[in-house]
Amino acid sequence: MKTVLMLQGERNNLVAEAQAITELAVIEARELAKDETARLDEILGVGESPGLIAAKDVEIVRAQKLDVLAKQNIDARAVANNLFKTGDEASPAEKKIILPATAKRKVKHFASAEDAYSVGQFVMASMFGSAKAREWCSEHGMAIKAAHSTFDNEKGGYLVPEIMETTIIRLVEERGVFRSRGFVYPMGSDAVTIPRRASGFTVYYPGEGEVITQSDLRLNQIKLMAKKAAVMCVISTELDEDAVSSLASLITEEIAYAFANAEDMEGFNGDGTSAFGGTIGLKSALLAGSISTAVAGNVNVGTIDLMDFRSAIGKLPRFNGISPVFYMHSTVYHEAAARLMDAAGGNTSVNIAGGVAEQFLGYPVQFVQTMPSVSEIGVSTNYAYFGDLGMASTMGTRRGVTIATDSSVLFMSDQIAIRGTARYDINIHERGTATTAGPIVALRTAAT
Numbered sequence: 001m002k003t004v005l006m007l008q009g010e011r012n013n014l015v016a017e018a019q020a021i022t023e024l025a026v027i028e029a030r031e032l033a034k035d036e037t038a039r040l041d042e043i044l045g046v047g048e049s050p051g052l053i054a055a056k057d058v059e060i061v062r063a064q065k066l067d068v069l070a071k072q073n074i075d076a077r078a079v080a081n082n083l084f085k086t087g088d089e090a091s092p093a094e095k096k097i098i099l100p101a102t103a104k105r106k107v108k109h110f111a112s113a114e115d116a117y118s119v120g121q122f123v124m125a126s127m128f129g130s131a132k133a134r135e136w137c138s139e140h141g142m143a144i145k146a147a148h149s150t151f152d153n154e155k156g157g158y159l160v161p162e163i164m165e166t167t168i169i170r171l172v173e174e175r176g177v178f179r180s181r182g183f184v185y186p187m188g189s190d191a192v193t194i195p196r197r198a199s200g201f202t203v204y205y206p207g208e209g210e211v212i213t214q215s216d217l218r219l220n221q222i223k224l225m226a227k228k229a230a231v232m233c234v235i236s237t238e239l240d241e242d243a244v245s246s247l248a249s250l251i252t253e254e255i256a257y258a259f260a261n262a263e264d265m266e267g268f269n270g271d272g273t274s275a276f277g278g279t280i281g282l283k284s285a286l287l288a289g290s291i292s293t294a295v296a297g298n299v300n301v302g303t304i305d306l307m308d309f310r311s312a313i314g315k316l317p318r319f320n321g322i323s324p325v326f327y328m329h330s331t332v333y334h335e336a337a338a339r340l341m342d343a344a345g346g347n348t349s350v351n352i353a354g355g356v357a358e359q360f361l362g363y364p365v366q367f368v369q370t371m372p373s374v375s376e377i378g379v380s381t382n383y384a385y386f387g388d389l390g391m392a393s394t395m396g397t398r399r400g401v402t403i404a405t406d407s408s409v410l411f412m413s414d415q416i417a418i419r420g421t422a423r424y425d426i427n428i429h430e431r432g433t434a435t436t437a438g439p440i441v442a443l444r445t446a447a448t
Contacts, residue, residue: 004060004064004067007056007063010056014052015053015186015188016188017039018040018043018044018053019188019192019193021039022194022195023193026193032195040195044195047321121136121137122137125137175256175261176260176263176264177327177366177389178263178266178267178268178393178426181389181390182267182390182393182395183390183393184395184396184397185395185397187226187397187425190225190226190423191223191226193222193224194222194224195221195222196221201215224396224427225425226396226398226425227277227278227423227424227425228422228423229262229424230421231255231258231420231421232419232420234418251418259420261370264368264369265370266281266426267393267395267426267428268327268371269281269282270284270426271283281426282385282392282393282440282442283382283442286428286431286438287433287434288433288434288435289432289433289437289438290437290438290440290441290442291442292308292311292386292442293444293445293446294308294444294445294446295307296448297446299445300377300378300445301335302335304336304383309337309360309361309384309386312386312443313361313386315437315441316386316387316437317436317439319388319439321391322387324363324386324387325363325365325388325389326365326384326385327365327371327386328365328383328384329367329368329372329373330367330369331373331374331375332372332373332374332377332383333358333360333365333367337360341360363386377445379445379447379448380445380447382443382444383444383445384442384443385440385441385442386440386443387440388439389440391438391439391440392428392439393428393430394429395424395426396425397422397423397424398423398424398425399422399423402420
């Protein structure tokens with residue numbers, strides 16, 4: 001049976017092959033050959049048919065689950081046979097995590113108190129230079145690995161342990177709408193191009209004996225350029241062993257929420273400036289055909305009516321496999337969509353007390369707190385989006401989170417600065433045209 005590492009290597013090879021096929025065509029300034037197109041379809045999939053990469057992802061997930069189950073069985077047998085030892089008798093791989101009484105409560109965001117305590121020890125060792133914590137990490141198989149830089153080897157740079165990175169990613173996905181709803185593509189290099197169908201074949205109706213007009217399947221490229229995103233927080237150095245679990249939760253939460261907020265700001269509101277990391281988000285990317293403007297006079301949330309929402313639904317094309325969702329700020333939902341539902345009547349004390357599901361006109365509603373709230377919406381403002389974010393955009397991820405620290409600047413205040421970084425890119429590539437909508441439509445208030 002293949003290991004997770006072997007399967008990931010095979011997946012990386014498939015991604016590299018797909019990139020090489022498209023890059024060669026670009027270099028030679030030509031369209032893809034039939035055999036190249038067929039191979040790309042086989043690797044990437046066509047329509048609802050998954051390709052080799054998607055199939056490999058399924059194999060990787062299954063192998064990871066098998067690894068977890070195997071480890072659980074090994075640990076269970078070790079306990080049953082009294083193989084776990086404590087103190088100097090135990091080898092590093094056999095050391096069992098023994099929590100102090102103050103750390104036995106489960107800390108939010110982590111699956112267990114042991115996970116939180118382990119990450120806390122990593123933080124104390126790598127960021128605060130605790131020799132005791134470093135020894136604990138060594139005994140429990142948590143290597144303190146330095147993260148390399150392409151420019152310099154800055155002090156205090158560390159790759160976070162898997163427990164911490166997994167928790168950060170999960171928090172980002174729970175809070176970050178763009179990452180959880182969009183299409184996430186793992187980048188094998190800093191710059192990646194992904195083939196995109198630009199146009200298909202054309203059907204002609206030749207007369208008897210006439211030559212059939214030729215048409216071509218045209219492809220172009222989606223470009224992803226990994227940029228560095230960073231977040232920094234400051235924490236007091238006056239921490240003891242009892243605080244490590246809470247410290248781990250605090251740092252994980254702050255880093256995850258900061259990245260999630262930044263990703264959503266870029267994906268929904270980006271205008272291409274440095275304030276958004278150069279990202280052009282939905283607000284600026286969508287062309288005229290992908291914008292549904294409210295009728296004259298509907299210039300704020302209080303005047304938006306049901307027809308404005310229905311017009312956006314009608315404007316959205318029904319692409320194969322599309323899964324439309326409404327995206328809006330929670331205040332817009334309650335003061336516009338919920339208001340219109342209440343006005344329709346039929347309410348009783350029971351359903352008013354129980355509230356309404358986050359759904360409108362038969363489609364799910366996803367709250368996006370980085371979008372304009374009611375007080376920020378005026379004339380010609382995008383107050384909601386409707387469509388499939390995964391079809392409209394691609395989010396490329398180059399690497400996970402790394403942590404770096406520095407206490408020199410904050411020496412006088414006995415504090416330490418903690419920096420988290422990640423590398424990713426967002427590309428809104430399905431923007432529609434001047435007359436036709438793409439897979440996501442902007443709902444905009446009237447100009448007057």
